[in-house]
Amino acid sequence: MNTATLHETTAIAAAVAAVTAAQELLLIPLSKLRPSSRNVRKSGGTSIPELAASIARVGLLQNLNVVLAADGEHYEVVAGRRRLAALKLLVKRRKLAKDFEVPCLLGSDAAARTVSLTENVQREAMHPADQFEAFADLVAEGRPIEDIAADFGVTPLVVQRRLKLANVSPRLLADYRTDAVTLEQLMALAITDDHAAQEAAFYESPQWQRSPEALRDHLTHEEIDAGRDALAKFVGVEVYEQAGGAVRRDLFADAQNGIFLTDAALLESLTKEGLMPVAEQMRAEGWGWVDVAPRATYADLHQFQRMRSKRREPSKAEAKRIAKLEAQQRKLQDRLDDENEDMTDEQAQTMQDEMDSLGSELEAFERTLVVYPPRGMATAGAVVSLDHMGGVIVHRGLLREEQAKALREQERGGHSADEEAEDDSGQRETKLTISEKLVKRLSAHRTAALQAEVARHPHVALVAVVHRLALRVIHDAHYGSPINITANPQDRLEQYAPDLAEASAAVGMRQVREAWGKRLPSEPDALFAELLAMPQQELLSLLAVCVGFTVTAIASREDDAPAAALAHAVGLDMHAWWTPTAAGYFDHVSKAKTLEGLQAFAPGEVNRLGKLKKAQISSEAERLTAGTGWLPAMFRAPEVTPADVASAEPIGEVQADAENHEDAHATA
Numbered sequence: 001m002n003t004a005t006l007h008e009t010t011a012i013a014a015a016v017a018a019v020t021a022a023q024e025l026l027l028i029p030l031s032k033l034r035p036s037s038r039n040v041r042k043s044g045g046t047s048i049p050e051l052a053a054s055i056a057r058v059g060l061l062q063n064l065n066v067v068l069a070a071d072g073e074h075y076e077v078v079a080g081r082r083r084l085a086a087l088k089l090l091v092k093r094r095k096l097a098k099d100f101e102v103p104c105l106l107g108s109d110a111a112a113r114t115v116s117l118t119e120n121v122q123r124e125a126m127h128p129a130d131q132f133e134a135f136a137d138l139v140a141e142g143r144p145i146e147d148i149a150a151d152f153g154v155t156p157l158v159v160q161r162r163l164k165l166a167n168v169s170p171r172l173l174a175d176y177r178t179d180a181v182t183l184e185q186l187m188a189l190a191i192t193d194d195h196a197a198q199e200a201a202f203y204e205s206p207q208w209q210r211s212p213e214a215l216r217d218h219l220t221h222e223e224i225d226a227g228r229d230a231l232a233k234f235v236g237v238e239v240y241e242q243a244g245g246a247v248r249r250d251l252f253a254d255a256q257n258g259i260f261l262t263d264a265a266l267l268e269s270l271t272k273e274g275l276m277p278v279a280e281q282m283r284a285e286g287w288g289w290v291d292v293a294p295r296a297t298y299a300d301l302h303q304f305q306r307m308r309s310k311r312r313e314p315s316k317a318e319a320k321r322i323a324k325l326e327a328q329q330r331k332l333q334d335r336l337d338d339e340n341e342d343m344t345d346e347q348a349q350t351m352q353d354e355m356d357s358l359g360s361e362l363e364a365f366e367r368t369l370v371v372y373p374p375r376g377m378a379t380a381g382a383v384v385s386l387d388h389m390g391g392v393i394v395h396r397g398l399l400r401e402e403q404a405k406a407l408r409e410q411e412r413g414g415h416s417a418d419e420e421a422e423d424d425s426g427q428r429e430t431k432l433t434i435s436e437k438l439v440k441r442l443s444a445h446r447t448a449a450l451q452a453e454v455a456r457h458p459h460v461a462l463v464a465v466v467h468r469l470a471l472r473v474i475h476d477a478h479y480g481s482p483i484n485i486t487a488n489p490q491d492r493l494e495q496y497a498p499d500l501a502e503a504s505a506a507v508g509m510r511q512v513r514e515a516w517g518k519r520l521p522s523e524p525d526a527l528f529a530e531l532l533a534m535p536q537q538e539l540l541s542l543l544a545v546c547v548g549f550t551v552t553a554i555a556s557r558e559d560d561a562p563a564a565a566l567a568h569a570v571g572l573d574m575h576a577w578w579t580p581t582a583a584g585y586f587d588h589v590s591k592a593k594t595l596e597g598l599q600a601f602a603p604g605e606v607n608r609l610g611k612l613k614k615a616q617i618s619s620e621a622e623r624l625t626a627g628t629g630w631l632p633a634m635f636r637a638p639e640v641t642p643a644d645v646a647s648a649e650p651i652g653e654v655q656a657d658a659e660n661h662e663d664a665h666a667t668a
Contacts, residue, residue, distance in 0.1 A: 025063065027101035028075055030087055033066065036076035040116045052086040053153030056095055060087070063103040065119060067112045075104065078112045079119040129177050132166035135159060161187075161251050169195040172202060187252040188212035191260075192219050216250070217611075223248060223260040224267060228611040231271045231294050232261055233390025243270060268294065275384050278392055282382045286374065287396065288403075289381035296385040296395070297606065298599040307380050307397035309370045322365055329358045333435035337588055345615065352614045355590045360391050372397050379403050388595055388610050434558050434632075438588040442578075442634050443555040443562070444496035448505040449577035450563060453570035455512060455548035458540035460569045464547055496554065499584055505577045512545055558634055574635035580625050585632060586618035594621050601630040 064080035077084045090096040107115050138148050145163075149156045168176075168190055175181040181202070189198045201218040202210060209218075226232040226247075232240070237259055241247060245266045250258030261267055271294045282290045293300070314322060332355050335341050336348065343351075372380070380403065383395045454461050494500050501507075521527050531539060553562040561567075580586065586594050591614050598606050602624040609617050 024106045026104050026106050028066065028104045029099040030091065030096065030102050031098045032074050033064070033077055033084055033102060033104070034069070034074055035081055035084060036067070036078045036112065036116075038067075038076070038112045038116060039078050039081050040113060041081060041120050047153075048082065048085050048089055050153030051082055052089045052093075054151060055083075055086055056090055057151045057153075060102065063105050065115050066104045066106055067109050068106070075106070076112075077104075078107070078116040127177060128165075128183065129173050132162050132173075135162040136166035139163060157251070164190045164251050167193055169198045171195075171199060184212045185210060185215060188215040189219070190252070191216055191248065191250050220248070220260050223262050224264060225611055226259040226261055227257045229261075229267075230386045230388050230390045230610075231267050234294075234386055234392075235267060235270045235274060237261070240267060240270060271386070275386075275392065278394065279384050282384060282394060282396070285382075286377045287380060287382045288378045290384065291381065292384045294386050296383055297603055298596070301383065301395055301398070304398040304400065307372055307376050307399060309372050309397055311366075311369050312371050314365075314369055318365065318369070322362065325358050325362050325365070329355060329362070330435060332358070333588075333590075334437060337435065337437050345613065348615075349613055352591055356389060356592050359590055359592055360387065360389060363393075364391075367394070367396075370396070388592065388606075434589050434593060436556050438585075439555050439558050439560070439634065440496040441588070442497075442585070442632065443553060443560075444493040444500055445503060445505070445578050446567075446572075446574060446635065447551060447553040448493055448500055448503055448509070449574060450553055450567055450570070450572055451548040451551045452505040452509050452577070453548075453572050454551055454566065455509060455545045457570045458537075458544040460566070461544035461547040462540060463569070464566060465543070493554075503577065509545075509548065513549070516542060516545060555634070574631055575629060578631070578635065580622065580630065580632065582615075582618035582622040586621045587615075591617060594618065597621065597630065597632070598624065601625050601628040 060083065062080070062083070064077050064083055066075040066077050069076050087096060087100070087102065091098055091100070135148065139145065145156050145159050149159045152159075165186055166173075168186055172181055172186065172189060176183070176186055185202065189202060192198060197219060201215050205214070205218065224232055226237050226240075237247065240261060240263075243266060244263075246262040248260040248262060250260070252258065272292050275292045275294065279290045279292050332351050335343075336351055336355075376397075380397050380399050383398060385393050385395065387393045454464065493506070497503075521530060531542075534542070551563065551566070553567075555562055578584075586597075594614075594617050595606055595610060598609060598621060605620070605624060609620055612620065
């Protein structure tokens with residue numbers, strides 16, 4: 001048993017008495033107080049204005065600790081630097097007199113650092129949950145929110161947020177105290193006051209679906225995010241509220257976000273009402289029918305056929321404006337694609353929004369350049385809708401099945417109905433484009449795949465060589481063939497596509513080249529003798545590999561299709577050579593272009609993903625496209641497999657043949 005002797009007890013009592021005797025509580029004029037260099041706290045002097053406001057409202061609740069300065073007239077504050085700064089600020093604002101008497105505990109000079117360290121170490125910060133509940137208790141006592149805010153030098157919004165957090169489920173608050181729930185998760189759950197809904201959203205979701213964003217989406221999935229929904233952007237929150245629409249606001253979001261509309265029917269009605277003037281304009285243009293469908297998707301429009309339209313040439317002013325917009329788009333896209341560009345997610349999102357805005361303006365220009373045959377307009381119609389940014393978009397020249405049939409019957413005596421009507425799957429009124437840099441990146445992958453396919457098709461390779469020779473020798477033509485007969489291998493495609501080195505086409509061609517390199521002698525005369533003795537089929541295989549390496553099909557525009565005939569001859573199918581990923585495609589196109597692709601392979605996800613940031617959309621698009629067989633337009637060219645494809649040699653077998661012939665040659 002640990003007991004203290006009489007001597008020890010006496011010594012402790014004497015020490016306590018000595019310390020107490022060395023301290024003295026004084027009222028010292030503020031003008032005689034100054035910070036001490038012996039204050040152990042060197043950082044953390046923040047929120048001074050808030051502390052000053054609190055002191056002005058409720059007074060200084062804790063004294064300062066001081067020692068006498070060397071000049072014998074002033075006092076140095078060794079503990080209480082923030083309080084001193086707040087008092088000085090009140091003097092500067094003329095809310096305190098310069099000689100305001102401040103309660104200070106005077107200690108010995110020798111104990112200055114000990115006192116400072118003790119005050120800062122021997123204390124425990126209040127848990128935030130205690131703070132939330134204390135604010136709620138003040139309100140329960142009848143204190144107005146504005147008065148509470150003034151007492152603590154904060155805005156009423158800060159108090160409202162604390163109260164909102166205090167109203168979260170007690171079970172969740174208890175887990176927050178033990179760090180099983182984060183503050184960010186608590187803030188997301190506070191979007192609703194329904195404790196059962198809060199607990200269900202958190203405890204019934206797997207761990208990986210408990211991010212603040214996922215929790216907030218879970219609780220608002222039946223509501224409309226005003227900051228992301230196209231109809232909400234078009235109508236506007238103010239108009240919606242004036243019409244009697246109910247709104248739920250997330251107190252923890254900024255002014256532009258966190259507003260959720262609960263009356264979808266009212267929003268739809270207001271949107272249709274707002275689009276009616278546009279519909280009347282379409283009727284005035286002469287269309288046979290006009291429908292207003294704010295949320296029309298590409299899947300909805302796919303059921304229609306379209307009249308064939310023509311594009312008139314833009315005026316000089318229009319052409320100049322279009323060129324300027326395209327140049328701005330390219331500049332932004334180049335910055336987004338530049339891996340050396342140092343930018344935050346917010347900056348990247350801002351640039352992406354600018355890209356989308358420019359794209360919408362370009363699309364609007366393009367629509368003004370589209371003209372339709374007047375005789376077909378009385379039969380066809382238009383759908384007035386909204387794009388994902390809330391901008392008005394009109395789909396003109398639409399034909400229902402019975403209307404398309406009637407139009408074809410009318411045109412039988414003249415020209416083909418195909419000149420008037422065309423399946424919507426093959427043509428759209430407007431087209432989102434991709435940057436030149438991405439075009440070159442994709443075409444580099446297509447080139448590598450085409451090289452590999454040519455290497456597998458000796459007959460096509462021979463045709464390509466003869467084709468090139470005939471063009472040059474017989475017709476004296478310098479162009480018209482994708483084959484570089486000077487035998488310059490096009491093996492530096494990585495300059496366009498950094499990820500190409502690991503692509504299956506590039507890896508396969510590299511292995512084939514290495515296999516032939518091991519077998520064939522490098523000395524010219526010895527090489528000629530080797531080739532002269534080689535069987536014709538084997539020689540053709542080597543020819544195919546060499547020709548394949550000379551193929552170039554780099555494009556600069558999305559609608560370019562270099563080497564289309566060669567691709568057709570070998571039956572190029574990019575599904576076998578390329579897979580869409582975030583890094584390889586979706587990160588490099590606009591948000592609108594990604595959503596356009598989603599309409600094709602995951603139409604049900606478009607509205608959900610439209611709410612996310614660009615990086616999140618890219619990641620989700622990569623996941624959703626897996627196994628769908630979707631390819632970007634550049635890879636969907638009509639490259640139909642001909643009969644010759646049946647005789648193709650798998651690239652692995654071409655490599656194996658070279659290695660086997662090398663072994664046989666060595667044995668001989």
